[in-house]
Amino acid sequence: MSSGRLVLEAKGLHRNYGSVVAVDDLDLSMSEGEFLTIVGPNGAGKSTLLSMLSGAMRPTTGSVSVCGEQLDFGRQEWRHRIGMLSHQGFLYDRMTVEENLHFYGKLFGVTDLEDRIASRLRRVGLSERARSEVRKLSHGMRQRASLARALLHDPDVVLLDEPYSGLDPAASLVLRDVLEELKDGRRTVVMVTHNLREGLEMATRIAIQVAGRFHWEGSLKGAGWEDFESRYHRVVEGRV
Amino acid sequence: MSTYLTQVWAILRKDLVLEIRSRERVGAMCAFAVLTGVLFNFSIDTTTVRPNEVATGLIWMTLIFGGLLGVGRTFHLESQDGALQGILMSPAPKDAIFIGKLIANFVLLFVVSLLVLGVFGLFFGIDLGRNLSWVVFVLGIGSLGFVAVGTLFAAVAEGTHLRETLLPVLVFPLMVPMVIYGVGAMMPLLSGRPFTEVEGNVRMLGAFALAAVAAGAVLFRYVVED
Amino acid sequence: MTTAGMRRGGVVLTVLGLAGLIALYWMCFFWVSTEVNQGVIQRIFYVHVPAAWTSFLAIGFAALASGMYLWLRDDRLDRAALCAIEGGLVFATLVLTTGPLWGKIAWGTYWTWEPRLTLTLLLWFIFVGYIMVRNSTEDPDKGKRFAAVVAIIGALDIPFIHLSVVWFRSLHPEPVVAKPDGPTLPGDMLATLLFGVLVFSLLFFGLFLFRYAVEALRAEADLRARSAA
Numbered sequence: 001m002s003s004g005r006l007v008l009e010a011k012g013l014h015r016n017y018g019s020v021v022a023v024d025d026l027d028l029s030m031s032e033g034e035f036l037t038i039v040g041p042n043g044a045g046k047s048t049l050l051s052m053l054s055g056a057m058r059p060t061t062g063s064v065s066v067c068g069e070q071l072d073f074g075r076q077e078w079r080h081r082i083g084m085l086s087h088q089g090f091l092y093d094r095m096t097v098e099e100n101l102h103f104y105g106k107l108f109g110v111t112d113l114e115d116r117i118a119s120r121l122r123r124v125g126l127s128e129r130a131r132s133e134v135r136k137l138s139h140g141m142r143q144r145a146s147l148a149r150a151l152l153h154d155p156d157v158v159l160l161d162e163p164y165s166g167l168d169p170a171a172s173l174v175l176r177d178v179l180e181e182l183k184d185g186r187r188t189v190v191m192v193t194h195n196l197r198e199g200l201e202m203a204t205r206i207a208i209q210v211a212g213r214f215h216w217e218g219s220l221k222g223a224g225w226e227d228f229e230s231r232y233h234r235v236v237e238g239r240v
Numbered sequence: 241m242s243t244y245l246t247q248v249w250a251i252l253r254k255d256l257v258l259e260i261r262s263r264e265r266v267g268a269m270c271a272f273a274v275l276t277g278v279l280f281n282f283s284i285d286t287t288t289v290r291p292n293e294v295a296t297g298l299i300w301m302t303l304i305f306g307g308l309l310g311v312g313r314t315f316h317l318e319s320q321d322g323a324l325q326g327i328l329m330s331p332a333p334k335d336a337i338f339i340g341k342l343i344a345n346f347v348l349l350f351v352v353s354l355l356v357l358g359v360f361g362l363f364f365g366i367d368l369g370r371n372l373s374w375v376v377f378v379l380g381i382g383s384l385g386f387v388a389v390g391t392l393f394a395a396v397a398e399g400t401h402l403r404e405t406l407l408p409v410l411v412f413p414l415m416v417p418m419v420i421y422g423v424g425a426m427m428p429l430l431s432g433r434p435f436t437e438v439e440g441n442v443r444m445l446g447a448f449a450l451a452a453v454a455a456g457a458v459l460f461r462y463v464v465e466d
Numbered sequence: 467m468t469t470a471g472m473r474r475g476g477v478v479l480t481v482l483g484l485a486g487l488i489a490l491y492w493m494c495f496f497w498v499s500t501e502v503n504q505g506v507i508q509r510i511f512y513v514h515v516p517a518a519w520t521s522f523l524a525i526g527f528a529a530l531a532s533g534m535y536l537w538l539r540d541d542r543l544d545r546a547a548l549c550a551i552e553g554g555l556v557f558a559t560l561v562l563t564t565g566p567l568w569g570k571i572a573w574g575t576y577w578t579w580e581p582r583l584t585l586t587l588l589l590w591f592i593f594v595g596y597i598m599v600r601n602s603t604e605d606p607d608k609g610k611r612f613a614a615v616v617a618i619i620g621a622l623d624i625p626f627i628h629l630s631v632v633w634f635r636s637l638h639p640e641p642v643v644a645k646p647d648g649p650t651l652p653g654d655m656l657a658t659l660l661f662g663v664l665v666f667s668l669l670f671f672g673l674f675l676f677r678y679a680v681e682a683l684r685a686e687a688d689l690r691a692r693s694a695a
Contacts, residue, residue, distance in 0.1 A: 018688065055329065091323065094257075444630070
């Protein structure tokens with residue numbers, strides 16, 4: 001565990017849909033600069049966990065705190081601290097990349113909005129497509145635009161739900177660079193994926209989630225991902 | 241407060257920009273309104289019923305059906321790329337989101353209602369010259385009340401697997417006061433009666449609209465939270 | 467209250483209600499004097515009015531429970547709202563059956579847009595809307611929230627619907643009980659009516675507790691299935 005400031009904390013997090021349990025009494029604490037990758041088979045409750053950490057979904061029981069502040073659904077301030085990139089882009093097809101970012105910037109109350117948009121677009125390499133409607137972009141470009149959207153308000157916690165799915169090599173490269181920068185900038189990152197190869201090398205911590213719980217936590221510690229893969233299969237097969 | 245207004249304006253502007261670019265809803269609603277007028281014309285036996293006497297009722301019915309057509313899809317455009325989740329994860333209060341979408345829907349429905357008024361006036365030979373500004377005012381309040389209830393339940397319907405099919409069941413029973421007071425105010429106005437005669441009805445229509453907006457703004461957060 | 471306690475309470479209230487119902491029918495048919503203007507048909511009034519009272523009690527109760535559910539998120543409140551709505555639906559259906567039966571003889575037509583009958587019809591649709599919404603979501607919690615919103619909006623709209631349909635048309639006999647200068651209904655008729663209201667309220671709460679106990683058992687079974695999984 002790194003010794004930095006505690007940024008993200010979940011206690012006894014539980015969520016069920018009727019009689020189906022998606023996340024089962026899960027605890028998690030993360031400090032600044034940590035990068036957690038959660039892997040697990042489909043239906044393990046990874047997306048539900050991420051939705052609860054992002055404040056998009058209310059836990060059935062348990063609580064989430066960001067920077068020591070418990071997520072209170074009557075208040076909105078803590079939402080400034082969270083940025084989310086999902087496999088959906090949250091973008092409007094009929095608006096340009098710039099207009100989309102402008103819209104979200106206004107909602108988040110970003111002050112130096114024009115400069116911020118220009119710098120984020122430069123970072124994801126979309127400056128020359130700023131005035132294209134989103135529907136005219138390739139999937140990779142959309143994801144890059146969405147990455148710019150997720151980071152527009154400078155969140156402390158960045159949550160990624162299957163960010164690599166369907167990305168072309170150029171977009172994967174941009175994403176990897178941006179994630180490295182977030183890590184260097186002492187941001188806290190949680191990434192969820194069902195594909196083992198993606199982004200494991202960046203993770204400072206890895207968790208294997210099966211049936212709503214973490215069944216293994218650790219890190220690669222110099223071992224290749226092939227070693228991890230065999231461990232993963234042992235853990236998953238033991239629990240399913 | 242100014243952040244709040246900025247957020248309302250951002251939602252409102254976004255909805256209007258999207259509507260102006262795609263013209264999906266306004267096109268469908270206007271076509272619906274005109275064609276309904278045509279069908280109504282052939283469904284009335286003009287030898288027994290004087291068209292201008294039933295026109296007021298037909299205008300309100302067209303407004304409600306057409307309104308449901310457009311307002312019912314207001315969250316559909318958010319759900320395409322998960323954008324609704326993006327908005328809900330922003331710090332914008334849920335009531336600001338509701339008010340923004342409500343005003344956008346109001347603008348849309350009000351424009352359509354003016355078209356309905358004009359077209360039905362033409363088709364059924366109503367003299368619109370008398371009390372036109374009061375008639376437009378009544379249509380405006382009626383649209384506001386409808387849009388408040390419609391926007392809230394459009395969010396409900398979008399979250400169910402029945403989608404838009406659920407909307408009439410939920411919305412029509414609640415719309416009875418609006419139809420009664422709306423028609424009750426507009427019919428005398430169109431036949432040249434002074435506004436003072438229908439003031440009570442217009443007040444009730446206004447009270448209904450205000451109550452609907454307030455209830456919607458309070459309850460919307462419970463509909464969209466996950 | 468425990469589920470077993472609920473069930474016991476349900477049994478007691480329902481048995482009381484059913485016994486009361488027999489007494490009410492006896493009063494209706496053999497005791498109360500015949501109303502002069504309308505004749506024998508007026509006796510349906512002792513079932514019709516208490517049923518209507520109960521269905522409005524149900525929506526009020528459901529809206530209150532729904533509001534508290536949205537606030538406290540206690541599943542028991544949602545269950546209470548659901549059970550009240552289902553009870554309300556039953557009694558509203560009773561109103562919509564007895565009303566036209568009476569109307570056919572009193573007015574010569576099964577259906578008129580009499581304000582209170584119209585209001586009950588719309589209330590019936592609000593009950594149906596509640597049940598439809600509650601059953602049409604994948605995530606049951608979402609259905610509970612949606613349904614709560616329907617109950618609250620429905621209850622808020624009732625005064626507006628009432629005022630508007632009264633304004634629209636009133637063919638029904640003027641209200642006879644709650645007049646400012648005191649009831650004008652003859653004593654035995656008033657007694658029968660009030661007794662009917664009491665009996666129907668008892669029945670409503672008896673059935674409510676039964677239904678609630680079933681829902682509570684279902685929730686327990688769900689919980690057990692969840693912890694076994």
